[in-house]
Amino acid sequence: MKRLQVFEYAIREIATVAEKVAKSGKRVYHLNIGDPAKYDFKTPKNFSQALADASFEGKNFYANSLGVPELRVELSNNLKQLYNIDVSADNILVTTGVSEAIFFLLAGLIENKNEILIPGPSYPLYINYAxxxxxxxxxxxxxxxxxxEPNTDDLRKKISNKTQAILICSPNNPTGVMYSEKMIKGIIDIAGEYNLPVLSDEIYDQIVYDKPFTCPASLSKDVPLIGLNGFSKAHLATGWRLGYMYYHDPENKLEELKEGIAKLARARISASSIAQYAALEILRNPGTHTNEMVKKLKERRDYSxxxxxxxxxxxxxxxxxxxxxxxxxxxxxxxxxxxDKEFAIDLLEKTGVCGVYGSGFGEYGKEHVRFTFLANKEILETVYNLLEDFIKK
Ligand SMILES: Cc1ncc(COP(=O)(O)O)c(C=O)c1O
Known part of the structure; x- marks a missing residue:
């Protein structure tokens, strides 16, 4: 089927090569997948307990299509508390991960050769769904x-009468960079000038090292903005598949889109019910695990x-x-x-070090390789010794 030929996902593709390398008996160092729960970061016990409790307590039914009402209220409170933004519960939609939110949004915005402006290099899903x-x-x-940082001259040049939205992703995958407040404000202003909504992928908002995250919606007075976030990364629940999107829409410009996406959400029934009930516990009793994770990650970043x-x-x-x-x-x-692809595969086959070739993140990713720094220091030390030797040879 031609429609399905568009799906390329280098992050998983390289994993297939890694499997072959592992089968040959070589140790593979996985620096390819951004899943902290696969490393030495453990999902807090109270979160896992809440997930089990939700099932034992009988929350095994389909949930409300837009999300469990209490969770939407809690998310609204959370956005207020963290970023001082006012998003009412009915402007929040709970999704099966940010992945589904991206699917919903592009389904609602794109057809017939319409364009979406995305950062380059880009998280591959934006390209695939567009x-x-x-x-x-x-x-x-x-x-x-x-x-x-985004090149705003380039961004402006690429706006056409087919453009439907501008997407930002900060902190960014794959570059790891968080944009300055001035830059985010600049992009919001450009969006306002051209009457375009901003989509803001905020999945890494709590994983920041040198300065606090600036929530784009807090910088937008009247430009409509849709924020995407979830429980995968900061809360070590990648496998729960739980995310959400929120509409910051002071002038009600997104009503039609919002209604269309709600229809799509009803058609797919709901996000996981038990995960949503357990997410209430995450928001009410988050503990200190994210801070601890960020502290460890900072050391690993510096070392790498x-x-x-x-x-x-x-x-x-x-x-x-x-x-x-x-x-x-x-x-x-x-x-x-x-x-970069030949390099990443050769590196993997000869040393077992598995990164993702940069061209998998679009045109601007060429000549790069993405490595995670989720592994512990001992592994990272081995990895960088191997990489150094491989390049010297
Ligand atoms: C920028 C970005 N957006 C979205 C996702 C998908 O997240 P989720 O697990 O919530 O579907 C990822 C996962 O790596 C990501 O890096």
């Missing part, structure tokens, strides 16, 4: 020379960055959010490899 809905993902440049930047032929911007490094490999200087 194409799936017969649209065109248009990447605006994140400027590596300027710490991967330090090792990477000392390797000749590699340059890297220091990430200040999420858990990715996106170094650039100077293949002209290194000689050996044709491109």
């Amino acid at each position: 194409k799936f809905f017969d649209g065109v993902p248009v990447e605006y440049e994140l400027d590596e020379e300027n710490d991967w 960055y330090d090792r990477l930047r000392k390797i000749e032929g590699i340059t890297c911007v220091k990430p200040n959010g999420a858990f990715y490094l996106f170094p650039k490999f100077n293949f002209k200087e290194l000689g050996e490899w044709k491109d």
Whole structure:
């Protein structure tokens, strides 16, 4: 089926090569998937208990299609408390992960070669779903020379009469960079000028190292903005598949989109009921696990960055959010490899170090490889020794 040919997901594709390498008996160092729950970060006991309790207490039914009402209220309170933004519970829709929220939004915005502006390099799902809905993902440049901040001249140039929305993702996957407040405000202003909504993927909002997260909705007076977030990363619940989207829409410009997406949500029945009831516990008793995780990750970031930047032929911007490094490999200087995909596969096959080739994140990802820094220091040390030797050879 032609429609399905658009789905390319380098993050999983490289995992297939890794499986083969592992079968051959070689140890694989997984720096490819952004799943903290697969490393030494443990989901807090009270969260797991709440999930089990929800089932034992009989919450095993289909939930409300838009989300369990108490959870929507709690999420609304949470947004107020964290970012001082006013989003009423009926402007919140609970989804099966941010992944489903992206699906819903592109389903509601894109058809017939319409365009969506997305950051380049890009999280692959934005590209995949835009194409799936017969649209065109248009990447605006994140400027590596300027710490991967968006190039707003490029962004502006790429707005056309087919553009439906501008998407931002900060802290960003794959670059790990959080945009400055000034930059976010600048993009919101451009969106306002062209009467476009902003989509803001905020899944890494709580995983930040050097400065606090600025919530884009708090900077928007009248520009409509849809925020996307979830429980996967900060709350170590990737496998629960729980996320949400919220509409910041002071002038009610998104009513039609909102109604359309609600219909789609009803058709797919609901997000996991037990996960939603357990999420109430996460929001009411979050504990300190996120801070502890961020503290550990910061050390791992510093170590990884330090090792990477000392390797000749590699340059890297220091990430200040999420858990990715996106170094650039100077293949002209290194000689050996044709491109980032050939390099990443060769590295994996020869050393067991598994990163994701940058071209899997679109045009602007070429010549890069994405590595996570979720693994512990001992593993990271082995990985960077292996990488250093591999490049020297
Ligand atoms: C930027 C970004 N958005 C969305 C997702 C998907 O998250 P979820 O687990 O909530 O579907 C990811 C997962 O890695 C991501 O990096």
